[in-house]
Amino acid sequence: MRTVAAAAGVSHQTVSRVVNGEPGVTDGTRDRVLAAMRSLAYRPGAGARALVRGRTEVVGMVVPHDPGFTFANDHLLRLIGGADTELAARGYGMLLSTRETGGGAASAYRRFDRRRLVDGLLVEAGVGADALPDLAASGYPVVVVGYTHQDVPCVHPDDEAGAYAVTQHLLALGHRRIGTVTGPSALASGARLRGHERAYADARRRLPADLTEPGDFTVDSGYAAAGRLMSRRHPPTALFAFNDGMAVGALRWLREHGRAVPGDVSVAGFDDTAAAGLVDPPLTSVSLHSTDLGRRAAQLLFDLIDERADPPRETVLPGTLVVRASTAPPRGHR
Amino acid sequence: MRTVAAAAGVSHQTVSRVVNGEPGVTDGTRDRVLAAMRSLAYRPGAGARALVRGRTEVVGMVVPHDPGFTFANDHLLRLIGGADTELAARGYGMLLSTRETGGGAASAYRRFDRRRLVDGLLVEAGVGADALPDLAASGYPVVVVGYTHQDVPCVHPDDEAGAYAVTQHLLALGHRRIGTVTGPSALASGARLRGHERAYADARRRLPADLTEPGDFTVDSGYAAAGRLMSRRHPPTALFAFNDGMAVGALRWLREHGRAVPGDVSVAGFDDTAAAGLVDPPLTSVSLHSTDLGRRAAQLLFDLIDERADPPRETVLPGTLVVRASTAPPRGHR
DNA sequence: ATTGTTCACGTGAACGTTCACATCGCGGTA
DNA sequence: TACCGCGATGTGAACGTTCACGTGAACAAT
Numbered sequence: 001m002r003t004v005a006a007a008a009g010v011s012h013q014t015v016s017r018v019v020n021g022e023p024g025v026t027d028g029t030r031d032r033v034l035a036a037m038r039s040l041a042y043r044p045g046a047g048a049r050a051l052v053r054g055r056t057e058v059v060g061m062v063v064p065h066d067p068g069f070t071f072a073n074d075h076l077l078r079l080i081g082g083a084d085t086e087l088a089a090r091g092y093g094m095l096l097s098t099r100e101t102g103g104g105a106a107s108a109y110r111r112f113d114r115r116r117l118v119d120g121l122l123v124e125a126g127v128g129a130d131a132l133p134d135l136a137a138s139g140y141p142v143v144v145v146g147y148t149h150q151d152v153p154c155v156h157p158d159d160e161a162g163a164y165a166v167t168q169h170l171l172a173l174g175h176r177r178i179g180t181v182t183g184p185s186a187l188a189s190g191a192r193l194r195g196h197e198r199a200y201a202d203a204r205r206r207l208p209a210d211l212t213e214p215g216d217f218t219v220d221s222g223y224a225a226a227g228r229l230m231s232r233r234h235p236p237t238a239l240f241a242f243n244d245g246m247a248v249g250a251l252r253w254l255r256e257h258g259r260a261v262p263g264d265v266s267v268a269g270f271d272d273t274a275a276a277g278l279v280d281p282p283l284t285s286v287s288l289h290s291t292d293l294g295r296r297a298a299q300l301l302f303d304l305i306d307e308r309a310d311p312p313r314e315t316v317l318p319g320t321l322v323v324r325a326s327t328a329p330p331r332g333h334r
Numbered sequence: 335m336r337t338v339a340a341a342a343g344v345s346h347q348t349v350s351r352v353v354n355g356e357p358g359v360t361d362g363t364r365d366r367v368l369a370a371m372r373s374l375a376y377r378p379g380a381g382a383r384a385l386v387r388g389r390t391e392v393v394g395m396v397v398p399h400d401p402g403f404t405f406a407n408d409h410l411l412r413l414i415g416g417a418d419t420e421l422a423a424r425g426y427g428m429l430l431s432t433r434e435t436g437g438g439a440a441s442a443y444r445r446f447d448r449r450r451l452v453d454g455l456l457v458e459a460g461v462g463a464d465a466l467p468d469l470a471a472s473g474y475p476v477v478v479v480g481y482t483h484q485d486v487p488c489v490h491p492d493d494e495a496g497a498y499a500v501t502q503h504l505l506a507l508g509h510r511r512i513g514t515v516t517g518p519s520a521l522a523s524g525a526r527l528r529g530h531e532r533a534y535a536d537a538r539r540r541l542p543a544d545l546t547e548p549g550d551f552t553v554d555s556g557y558a559a560a561g562r563l564m565s566r567r568h569p570p571t572a573l574f575a576f577n578d579g580m581a582v583g584a585l586r587w588l589r590e591h592g593r594a595v596p597g598d599v600s601v602a603g604f605d606d607t608a609a610a611g612l613v614d615p616p617l618t619s620v621s622l623h624s625t626d627l628g629r630r631a632a633q634l635l636f637d638l639i640d641e642r643a644d645p646p647r648e649t650v651l652p653g654t655l656v657v658r659a660s661t662a663p664p665r666g667h668r
Numbered sequence: 669a670t671t672g673t674t675c676a677c678g679t680g681a682a683c684g685t686t687c688a689c690a691t692c693g694c695g696g697t698a
Numbered sequence: 699t700a701c702c703g704c705g706a707t708g709t710g711a712a713c714g715t716t717c718a719c720g721t722g723a724a725c726a727a728t
Contacts, residue, residue: 001684011708016686024706041473046451047384048684052713056381058429058451065415073608074407081399084432088445095392096430098418111422117380117392139375219612248612255614274407275612278553278582280589335714345678350716358676382715386683 001042008036019044050117058093059301060111060118064126065098074274075290076124079145082294083122090302092119113138120301122294125149125156141304145297147187148314153304155297155315162286162319163195163242166268169284169321170238171203174333175266179211179229179236181222181246188217189242192270196240211236215246222249230257230265237265237330244269244276247283251326262328272322282324293317335376342370353378392427393635394445394452398460399432408608409624410458413479416628417456424636426453447472454635459483459490475638479631481521482648487638489631489649496620496653497529497576500602503618503655504572505537508667509600511545513563513570515580518550523576526604530574545570549580556583564591564599571599571664578603578610581617585660596662606656616658627651 005012010029017025018033025033036042050056061083063076084094095118097111112118113135121135125146135142136151144154170178180196183189193212200207213228215221222241226249229236239254241247247269251261259265261281269276272287296315303311339346344363351359352367359367370376384390395417397410418428429452431445446452455469459480469476470485478488504512514530517523527546534541547562549555556575560583563570575581581603585595593599595615603610606621630649637645 012684013686013709014707017707020686026706029706043448043450045385045684046449047381047390048713049449049686050381050713051379051385051684051715052686054713061430065411065418073411077399077407077411080430081432084399084430088431093429093431093445093451095427096395096414096418097422097427098415111427114377115380115383116377117427252614275609278609278613280586280614346715347679347717348677351677354716360676363676379714382683382713384683385685385714386716388683 001044004033004036004040004042007040008033055119056117057091058095058118059087059120059122059298059305060095060097061122061124062097062099063124075271075288078290079124079294079297082291082296083145083298084294086295086298086302113140120305122297122301123152125154141301143297143301143304145293148191153300153311153313153315155293155300155317157288157293158316158318159189159191160195160198162270162288162321163192163240164199165195165319165321166240166270166284166286167196167199168203169323170240170266170268170327171199171205173238173266173327174329175236175238176205177208177211177234177236178238178240179213179232181213181215181225181229181239181241181250183242184214184216192242208234208236215241215249217243217245219245219249219252222246223253224249226250226253227257230254230259238268238327239265240268240270242270244271244273244283244285247285247326248275248279251279251283262326264331266327266330268327272320276322277324281326284324284327285322286319287322288319289317335378338367338370338374338376341374342367389453390451391425392429392452393421393454393456393632393639394429394431395456395458396431396433397458409605409622412624413458413628413631416625416630417479417632418628420629420632420636447474454639456631456635457486459488475635477631477635477638479627482525487634487645487647487649489627489634489651491622491627492650492652493525494529494532496604496622496655497526497574498533499529499653499655500574500604500618500620501530501533502537503657504574504600504602504661505533505539507572507600507661508663509570509572510539511542511568511570512572512574513545513547515547515549515556515559515563515573515575515584517576518548522551526576542570549575549583551577551579553579553583553586556580557587558583560584560587561591564588564593572602572661573599574602576604578605578607578617578619581619581660582609582613585613585617596660598665600661600664602661606654610656611658615660618658618661619656620653621656622653623651 001015002012005015010033014025014029015033018030087094095112120141123142123144125144133151142152144152146156148154148156167178182193197207213225215225222245226239229239239250241250247267250267254261254265261267269283269285272285276283276285296317300311300315335349336346339349344367348359348363349367352364421428429446454475457476457478459478467485476486478486480490482488482490501512516527531541547559549559556579560573563573573584575584581601584601588595588599595601603617603619606619610617610619630651634645634649
């Protein structure tokens with residue numbers, strides 16, 4: 001920087017002003033400085049700036065990295081993309097840390113925590129909640145994106161409304177016995193279950209008993225759960241899996257056992273991953289608008305970092321029901 | 335740091351030694367320093383370290399971000415994951431920049447270039463080659479991952495061998511007329527085409543003429559290309575699409591037009607994306623081992639950064655043929 | 669007893685920015 | 699003429715590390 005200053009015949013401070021686009025520099029001087037910068041291939045050093053300003057202009061993002069669990073992939077990538085465009089708009093960078101599931105959630109964010117190289121943290125809920133209290137106490141601004149969370153500001157899709165829309169859609173088609181394939185925990189699928197039940201209630205229909213089977217969000221678990229549900233004395237006429245992966249599994253079970261979709265049984269998923277549109281028949285699902293989720297989370301984080309008006313503890317973004325060919329009126333209806 | 339030093343009754347330099355795990359510190363002193371660090375919640379500042387060492391211990395990674403092109407997603411995510419585990423192992427961080435396709439490839443890496451906040455760059459080939467010469471000249475160590483590239487060290491899968499394996503597999507099953515659906519450019523599919531042709535040559539079979547149709551790696555283009563190929567006077571008995579997305583499109587065309595897969599027509603894809611295992615029937619494809627690709631690229635970048643023995647200009651990693659249910663002997667064979 | 673060697677630790681400078689403040693012209697006003 | 703105000707620019711310190719030394723004590727070898 002001092003070299004540039006010397007070349008342009010000004011002081012280092014003037015160079016700084018030019019670099020930061022501050023006012024109070026004559027056009028002539030600015031041009032001379034810019035020319036010197038170019039000819040010396042000068043690039044300002046982020047380190048020194050961070051040192052004196054106490055800000056790195058980088059935020060960390062922690063995402064799970066599970067090679068086996070391939071379903072959430074495009075959700076994740078969109079989340080990252082959305083957050084990054086928002087960050088880029090403000091000149092921030094994104095330091096990404098992928099975390100092997102089960103590899104100790106703490107380690108992933110400790111990576112940033114250790115040396116102060118981020119101004120804040122974006123955490124995808126899939127990384128596991130165990131490290132979050134620790135994290136919240138560390139003093140970093142943190143936003144959780146994915147599930148609802150009570151200690152830390154979070155932004156997540158409106159699971160309840162999304163599930164409500166699916167069940168409402170199926171009820172409107174004429175289905176009365178809708179089987180559900182839930183997630184492994186109440187945290188992961190509680191809201192979706194509530195939405196499902198509320199749709200029944202609002203339609204003044206009695207919720208059929210014993211038409212719920214737990215899964216773990218994998219294709220195989222959806223396959224197994226569909227088998228159990230369809231073996232009931234009064235099998236359901238529609239299956240609502242709480243994510244697309246399990247819906248694909250259900251689709252497979254039905255095909256292998258001679259049930260036509262949607263002729264015999266309708267199937268709906270959740271998340272609207274890329275695979276939803278690719279399987280046969282294309283899957284009715286709920287889009288979570290991952291890009292918006294990521295973008296919103298980044299905005300929230302900026303509010304936290306800049307200590308603007310205290311941001312809401314919880315931000316809920318609506319999903320959108322995407323009706324495809326896997327749902328239709330039940331056989332013999334109308 | 336000086337506060338910690340005072341609290342522990344030592345000099346700042348001793349604290350530095352403890353932080354960096356350097357030798358020459360008594361166990362007693364070390365414990366005292368560590369205790370002081372903990373009680374003061376001290377975390378070393380990466381900025382200052384980067385300032386004096388001239389290294390940020392962060393590398394940038396540039397990936398394309400195309401919401402519509404959902405197929406490469408899990409490839410991309412695995413690439414990122416692989417690179418990140420390698421980086422993490424050496425204490426490095428990954429600064430990610432997602433780039434909207436067509437949004438000016440230059441802008442994505444300029445983000446790092448502008449302020450010197452990375453030690454090197456990992457560039458996914460999908461971001462487009464236009465910015466690379468510029469990039470190579472910028473003085474950063476750069477590794478391109480994905481396609482082969484002549485100006486910059488690169489690591490990419492062995493497309494030719496992968497395609498060779500697919501065609502060899504189909505020929506061994508008894509197919510003679512194998513239709514191919516290629517990518518939009520020679521850059522993207524030249525090697526795969528060569529592998530395909532070499533497999534014919536090695537099997538001493540004549541390559542059937544006019545059984546190649548271009549696509550653009552989207553599902554729809556695969557659908558259209560399959561339609562064109564199957565409308566030939568002598569239609570192929572097997573389709574080899576140069577990525578999974580187009581293979582899925584082909585699958586759809588065949589289903590809609592009453593051809594059984596693999597009964598009437600076999601279908602093979604390329605890349606072994608998550609969707610390959612999900613569609614019906616599951617798709618024979620070629621796994622690129624994206625995680626290894628990412629890891630290898632990171633290793634190469636470290637060689638460049640540390641100026642170790644000059645790394646190879648081109649690193650080729652073999653793919654693996656994954657045979658699933660979409661390929662079988664042609665009707666009436668054996 | 670002297671010298672040398674090793675080890676633990678301290679000292680001051682340097683890295684490349686920004687911040688707070690000082691200075692220099694210059695035009696206008698009393 | 700003397701003074702004020704203001705906009706453009708310069709000055710020195712500070713940020714929190716690491717680096718290249720310097721120092722002193724303990725101990726061994728002569």
